[in-house]
Amino acid sequence: MQHFVDEKFKIDIFLDTNVLVDYVLGVNPSLTHSIEYLNNKRAVRLRSSHYVEFELTEVLKICFFGQIVFGHYPNKSEKAEIRTKDWNVNGINYSTEIENVSSRVNTTMSNLRATFNQLFDDHVLHEKLIKPTCDLFLQSNVSREDSLVAISSVFPEKENHLNFVALLSNDSQFCSAMSINRGVINSIMDSNGLKSPTI
Numbered sequence: 049m050q051h052f053v054d055e056k057f058k059i060d061i062f063l064d065t066n067v068l069v070d071y072v073l074g075v076n077p078s079l080t081h082s083i084e085y086l087n088n089k090r091a092v093r094l095r096s097s098h099y100v101e102f103e104l105t106e107v108l109k110i111c112f113f114g115q116i117v118f119g120h121y122p123n124k125s126e127k128a129e130i131r132t133k134d135w136n137v138n139g140i141n142y143s144t145e146i147e148n149v150s151s152r153v154n155t156t157m158s159n160l161r162a163t164f165n166q167l168f169d170d171h172v173l174h175e176k177l178i179k180p181t182c183d184l185f186l187q188s189n190v191s192r193e194d195s196l197v198a199i200s201s202v203f204p205e206k207e208n209h210l211n212f213v214a215l216l217s218n219d220s221q222f223c224s225a226m227s228i229n230r231g232v233i234n235s236i237m238d239s240n241g242l243k244s245p246t247i
Contacts, residue, residue: 053090060210061086062201062245063096063167064217065103072104072156073111073121079218087164094164095213097171097200101157103193108153116145174206180240187236188229194222198233201245215245223247 063071063083070076071083086092110130114122117137122130135142142149160167177199184195203209217223226233226247237244 058091058093060093060095060213062171062213062215063094063100064197064215064219064222065100065107066219066222067216068096068100068104068160069107069111070218072108072160075121076218094167095171095201095204096167097197097204098168098173099171099193099196099200101168105153105157108156109149112149112152113142113145116140116148171200171204173200176206177203180236180242183236183240184229184233188225188232190222190225190229190233194219194225197222198226198245199242202237202242209242211243213243213245215247217247 067079067083070079074080083094087094110127111121113135114120114126114130117130117140118126130137177196180203181192181195181199184190184199185192188195190198198215201210201215202213230244234244
């Protein structure tokens with residue numbers, strides 16, 4: 049007999065871009081094991097968003113190109129080097145690697161969608177995200193990207209918000225900014241009828 053868990057008793061865990069990058073690249077075995085464990089629990093619903101999907105595509109493009117030009121996944125300074133050198137590093141131009149990198153990114157994204165049921169499907173980019181995201185960005189030192197991740201984690205559709213979300217991130221800058229600005233975040237969330245995610 050299969051166990052059924054009512055939707056209202058499921059725990060929503062929102063996966064940030066950097067968590068999905070580490071999962072995809074396999075650089076953190078403990079994280080990989082934890083994500084796979086959670087994915088197999090009926091009482092847990094792993095979520096992410098369209099915006100994270102866009103960010104993840106960009107980061108994977110950099111990582112896979114970096115692996116070609118450096119022989120390993122690039123660190124933070126090497127990622128910056130790729131961008132500042134206009135995608136022309138160590139005599140290799142991105143234009144010559146487009147097909148290879150694009151194919152790897154597309155395959156990786158397809159595998160993620162197949163592994164995690166509806167991971168990116170519920171948290172769409174909708175017009176009601178704009179005001180609270182801009183408010184958070186303007187009234188705090190949380191970046192525009194992180195503001196959108198935070199707001200979209202609890203506001204999946206324009207007529208639907210979640211009462212409890214655990215947002216899983218290993219981005220220390222994001223976690224620090226969210227902690228320092230907790231009062232502002234709570235105020236903005238409250239004024240928009242939203243509940244702050246638990247980081």
